[in-house]
Amino acid sequence: MTTTATPYGQDNFGFSTEQIHAGEVIDPTFGARITPIYLTAGFLFDSFDHAQARFAGEDGGLVYTRYANPTNSAVEAKLTALERGADSLLVSSGQAAITVALLGILKSGDHFLATPSLYEGSKTLFRENFARLGIEVEFVDDPHNIEEWRQRIRPTTRAIYGETIPNPKNDLIDIALIAAFAAEAGLPFIVDSTASTPYLIRPIEYGATIVVHSASKFLSGHGASLAGVVVDSGTFDWARYPDKFPQFSTPIGGAGSPTLVEKFGATAYLEYTRTIIAGRMGPVLSPLNAFLLLQGLETLSLRVERHSRNSLAIARWLEEQPEVESVDYPGLESNPSHALAVKYYPRGTGSVFGFTLRGGIAHARTLIDALEIFSRMSHMGDVRSLVLHPGTTSHAHLTPEERLALGIGPGLVRLSVGLEDEPDLIADLAQAFAAVRAAHSAPAAQSRSSPDVDNSSIGAGAIWESAPQLASSFSRSALMEPGSAV
Ligand SMILES: Cc1ncc(COP(=O)(O)O)c(C=O)c1O
Numbered sequence: 001m002t003t004t005a006t007p008y009g010q011d012n013f014g015f016s017t018e019q020i021h022a023g024e025v026i027d028p029t030f031g032a033r034i035t036p037i038y039l040t041a042g043f044l045f046d047s048f049d050h051a052q053a054r055f056a057g058e059d060g061g062l063v064y065t066r067y068a069n070p071t072n073s074a075v076e077a078k079l080t081a082l083e084r085g086a087d088s089l090l091v092s093s094g095q096a097a098i099t100v101a102l103l104g105i106l107k108s109g110d111h112f113l114a115t116p117s118l119y120e121g122s123k124t125l126f127r128e129n130f131a132r133l134g135i136e137v138e139f140v141d142d143p144h145n146i147e148e149w150r151q152r153i154r155p156t157t158r159a160i161y162g163e164t165i166p167n168p169k170n171d172l173i174d175i176a177l178i179a180a181f182a183a184e185a186g187l188p189f190i191v192d193s194t195a196s197t198p199y200l201i202r203p204i205e206y207g208a209t210i211v212v213h214s215a216s217k218f219l220s221g222h223g224a225s226l227a228g229v230v231v232d233s234g235t236f237d238w239a240r241y242p243d244k245f246p247q248f249s250t251p252i253g254g255a256g257s258p259t260l261v262e263k264f265g266a267t268a269y270l271e272y273t274r275t276i277i278a279g280r281m282g283p284v285l286s287p288l289n290a291f292l293l294l295q296g297l298e299t300l301s302l303r304v305e306r307h308s309r310n311s312l313a314i315a316r317w318l319e320e321q322p323e324v325e326s327v328d329y330p331g332l333e334s335n336p337s338h339a340l341a342v343k344y345y346p347r348g349t350g351s352v353f354g355f356t357l358r359g360g361i362a363h364a365r366t367l368i369d370a371l372e373i374f375s376r377m378s379h380m381g382d383v384r385s386l387v388l389h390p391g392t393t394s395h396a397h398l399t400p401e402e403r404l405a406l407g408i409g410p411g412l413v414r415l416s417v418g419l420e421d422e423p424d425l426i427a428d429l430a431q432a433f434a435a436v437r438a439a440h441s442a443p444a445a446q447s448r449s450s451p452d453v454d455n456s457s458i459g460a461g462a463i464w465e466s467a468p469q470l471a472s473s474f475s476r477s478a479l480m481e482p483g484s485a486v
Contacts, residue, residue, distance in 0.1 A: 023077025071287035082198040086234025087270040094214020096283035097228030104273030108134030112159040117166035165195035168354030168414040172337040179207025217381030220296035234266030308348025357411035370435035373428040385418035
């Protein structure tokens with residue numbers, strides 16, 4: 001079994017050709033055209049000596065699926081090519097990808113800086129779980145202000161972290177600006193590109209060191225399984241900073257043996273993260289789920305193009321509705337991130353964004369309950385259109401003031417626009433807006449339901465009164481909820 005020798009990933013081919021053919025595996029036994037699912041825990045050794053050689057890494061063959069598996073390797077090769085990286089690692093979820101990507105760099109006592117607008121699950125992971133490991137995160141206030149980044153650097157700072165298209169506010173970061181600062185500071189820049197995918201942007205081409213994805217979203221598209229990926233650009237000079245990143249410059253087998261950088265060169269970071277971090281901690285992706293991800297990847301460009309087209313049409317339509325106060329879609333000329341969208345996202349700005357209803361939580365509830373095509377769901381990047389009320393779900397654990405600081409008011413509704421026909425989606429929204437008008441403008445309805453609320457006073461706790469408080473008991477959903485769902 002071999003991967004194709006065709007040099008995909010070097011601009012010899014277009015994106016759609018690469019997404020189908022890069023990394024594909026030719027099955028030598030039966031000639032299966034589709035990459036087979038190698039559902040096996042481990043791999044046979046021919047003899048006593050063969051086993052010893054494998055464990056010593058002498059013949060490059062496979063040992064155990066926790067470290068590598070042919071199905072997973074084929075998907076990793078495809079993602080490496082699509083992102084223009086040096087190597088990739090598949091893991092069991094986006095959260096696992098973020099965790100192992102950072103633990104490949106950070107240790108107890110280290111500090112890292114992050115942009116303020118991030119997936120809420122990443123924030124709680126950094127603030128709470130990483131803190132328990134002795135790793136401190138600090139969020140900058142203004143990611144566009146390089147002077148602020150500079151001032152927050154400490155002797156223990158070891159990484160910079162950001163997201164391409166943060167949801168639900170879509171407040172884009174200037175990737176090249178932050179990457180240039182990270183390079184100046186001698187720090188790796190890790191970028192979560194879940195909401196953009198390599199079809200919309202390749203962060204490595206703008207100077208990112210490492211790209212992570214929740215592959216459960218657009219990369220898969222079908223919403224049938226979770227997966228995550230870490231892509232190493234291979235461009236960071238780890239050996240230049242032996243004091244900051246000793247794991248790459250310490251002889252692997254004691255004095256006289258090579259360091260990781262000497263042994264693996266540009267992929268030292270990925271090898272370390274694969275073997276020492278993910279390989280030992282164990283968030284392996286099942287080859288079955290790798291196969292499902294592969295089926296999605298082959299149509300990525302077509303889907304993301306349609307996602308973005310549908311979203312722009314819906315964002316424009318929403319902007320015209322009198323009940324809508326604002327629409328957070330950078331594809332709109334009126335959006336504060338539009339200039340960055342033009343610079344970095346000429347193919348479109350994705351499909352996960354928020355809009356704010358003037359009528360606050362009461363209108364949001366009526367609208368969300370009236371939608372028929374949109375699924376009420378905690379997920380994104382699915383072929384199906386989805387809707388969520390962040391203030392009472394993904395961000396419910398925050399105080400009203402914290403939500404206000406993130407721009408998440410009671411009237412904010414988040415959409416993940418799918419691939420259904422645009423007129424059908426707009427018709428669904430239109431009937432839901434009609435339901436809002438019917439429920440909240442009739443005098444009788446007004447007197448018995450919550451009064452219409454102006455989002456301008458969203459700092460006031462009273463507006464959130466009808467929102468459920470986060471359960472304090474240790475139920476499974478209470479454990480899951482604090483920022484851990486999309
Ligand atoms: C931007 C982003 N990164 C990471 C994750 C985590 O991914 P997963 O749910 O696959 O663990 C999510 C969503 O859940 C996300 O939206």
